[in-house]
Amino acid sequence: MTHKKAQWPRRLRSQEWFEGTEKDQIYHRSWMRNQGLPADLFDGRPVIGICNTWSELTPCNAHLRDLAQRVKHGIYEAGGLPVEFPVFSPGESSLRPTAMMFRNLCAMGVEEALRGNPIDGVVLMVGCDKTTPALLMGAASVDIPAIAVTGGPMLNGKWRGQDIGSGTALWQFSEMVKSGELTTDDFLEAEQAMSRSPGSCNTMGTASSMACMAEALGMALSGNAAIPAVDSRRRVMAHLTGRRIVDMVKEDLKPSDIMTRQAFENAIRTNAAIGGSTNAVVHLLAMANRAGVDLTLDDWDRLGRDIPTIVNLMPSGKYLMEEFFYAGGLPVVLKNLLDAGHLHGDAVTVSGKSIAEEVAPARNWNEDVILPADKALTSSGGIAVLRGNLAPKGAVLKPSAASAHLMQHKGRAVVFEDIDDYKARINDEALDIDETCIMVMKNCGPRGYPGMAEVGNMGLPPKVLRKGIKDMIRISDARMSGTAYGTVILHTAPEAAVGGPLAVVKSGDMIEVDVANRRLHLDIPQEELDRRLAEWQPTIERPTSGYASLYYDHVLGADEGADFDFLRGGRGNAVAREAH
Structure with a gap:
């Protein structure tokens, strides 16, 4: 099913800020123009936010500044005005006590930035584990046109003639040191080979799983999930995403049109097929709650139970994300699921087309990486x-x-x-x-x-x-x-x-x-x-101050996505009352 396009032109949110000759509109425009923006950029064209989780403290996302520039090129080409802004970036590898504690904080920042600013649509720049669900949660709560582009996985680790996976090799080698199979010096040498390029984990870890979930939900362009961070096609994907968000605003294609019950069922089945992370459970439960979709743990068990795991990637299998991309990436998996009757093919994606239309051309270029169902890693790959x-x-x-x-x-x-x-x-x-x-x-x-x-x-x-x-x-x-x-x-x-x-x-x-x-x-x-x-x-002991006390008082259980109790359900994108 192709999304029915809204009538254009229509009045945009940003025009509440910028259109007119009253004091307030002049106030908003004049301050924006101190960045060297020509007057005609405020002529009613869509204002597109680029919500960036770039941070040098989030190594997976440290290259997102360059990708954001590519997104801007696409937005300008399509006739929009790009405005980049930061949000709190919960980095998985260093943040204490754990990045998961701050997923909800990041989502709150996204939500309030989108609601309170003159933004008509948003590109979500994500990569590291918690940034993808956090930004999708915030966007779902506001429900303005939104599209995700991920930073992409690292290149394969290379050590002593073998490919090593980020994270997976760490756990393996750590146990081998304890058992006496590997020396500490060997471990330190392997450390230098694990993370040899920009990007997120090169295994089917949480970052790659959530990139696949964004694509399976329809919230990223087809093929986005697996392109390596340093491949030029990742920049092309960012550029095309910038173009597409402008058209999404013109079509009024919102998260509520895409993140439906069907989309979440597709994502759960996809997670089973890829051997995805258990972290996807808490994240999709939280995202569904934000989107007003009633999703439960029982849905995870029921929908994924009979889905074979056909992606032969670490930690469940043999290969890494580079090979997954070269084999055809997630569109091949989605097409296999569709052909087997396991996917809602009419679910709408950010392209405006159905997921069935998007994956129709997909071909499997390596059946040792994306396995036939009769050679699956496991016949019951769900959670x-x-x-x-x-x-x-x-x-x-x-x-x-x-x-x-x-x-x-x-x-x-x-x-x-x-x-x-x-x-x-x-x-x-x-x-x-x-x-x-x-x-x-x-x-x-x-x-x-x-x-x-x-x-x-x-x-x-x-x-x-x-x-x-x-x-x-x-x-x-x-x-x-x-x-x-x-x-x-x-x-x-x-x-x-x-x-x-x-x-x-x-x-x-x-x-x-x-x-x-x-x-x-x-x-x-x-x-x-x-x-x-x-x-x-x-x-x-209950924390007595700061974000920790808010978290302790309001966090829900893992079975409900560990979101805050007061953040469930959409709150819409109503323009805030003028303060001047």
Whole structure:
């Protein structure tokens, strides 16, 4: 289905600021003109915001200034006036306590910048993990024409004749150092080869997953997700995005036209097909809430359960984002899903065309990278949502990154009260643990860490690693990096910090995991569980000031996207009352 174009010309938001000869309009125009802008740029042409998460503290996005210039070229060509502005950039690699704590802050900044300024449409410059969902959340809340362009992934890491993936290699090599398979000097040498060009993670980590989600939702131009950051075609994509947003304003094509129930269902199925990050769960839940779409964890389990994982990329598979691009990128995956009847082909995209129209020309140039369905990495690639007395509101697991022999298992719990307890004890040779045990970590959820850090993929104890064991079941209320792997159960809800059952698990308790039947069970009598919960006392102190206190008071659980309770639902783009 092609979007029905609105009648043009019509009165734009920006004309409330700039059109007329009264004091207020002259005031707005005159200050803008101190940047050397000719008078005819305020003649009623669309004013296009370029919302940029560029920051040298966000390495994935440190090249976005150049891409923003390319976007400006496209906007000027199409007859618009580009205005670039910054927003808070939550950088995944350095920001403490965790970038996830500040996703909502970034989204708030985007929303208020769009609503309060003379902007008719916006290009969202994103890349690093949290920037893509944050900017899409803010844009959905305001609902003016918006389009995303990502910074693109890094080139493949190269070390000793092998390709190494950012993040994934870090986890692998760290465990190899602990097991004695790799020296520290080797690790330091590999460090120099991991991140050898601008861009975000080159694995199917969260950054690449969210770039794919933006494209699958229809909020980025077709083919955007996989182009490497340093490839000239990334600049072309930015240029074309600048052109397209001007036409979107003329057509009045808004996020509410694109981010529909059908679009989110497409994205969930796409995440299964690409072996995407578990972080996509919390981000899409939050984005759907902003767009007024009723999306739940059950939708994730239902929609992705029968979708094969056909993208052979780390951490689930073999290759990296460069090969994915050369093989044809996300349009090939979407076409495969469409041909198999798994995609809503009539969902509208930012191009104004349907997703079926966009992906019709796609061809697979490497069937070892984008696999045929009968050679899939796993036949059930979706996110498994487990429930039971240990996770009444759900917990998630990524089957494509897990070990088949652990998908049904009963083991003795070894409990860590928080991340500090884990770090203090995990390397202790006296720790009572073996490969049959289940590692449990508490107090790392949205309130507990705070911010729900990516610590759920706990490294195994050295004495287990030395046996050649590479995986154990790990359970927590934390998240896991999209670049990580293993049989890791995450986002356990309610979290321990609010008194969820996870809070009262004790070392020595038996836990049953049955992924096929979606069961996560603490094997103690119900009376004992009730008694423990009644006696539980909170251990996390409420912050008393600043953003941390706002976050603590208003953050929702992982099962609801960890957004703020007061930000759900769209609030529209009404022009603010004049202040002068």
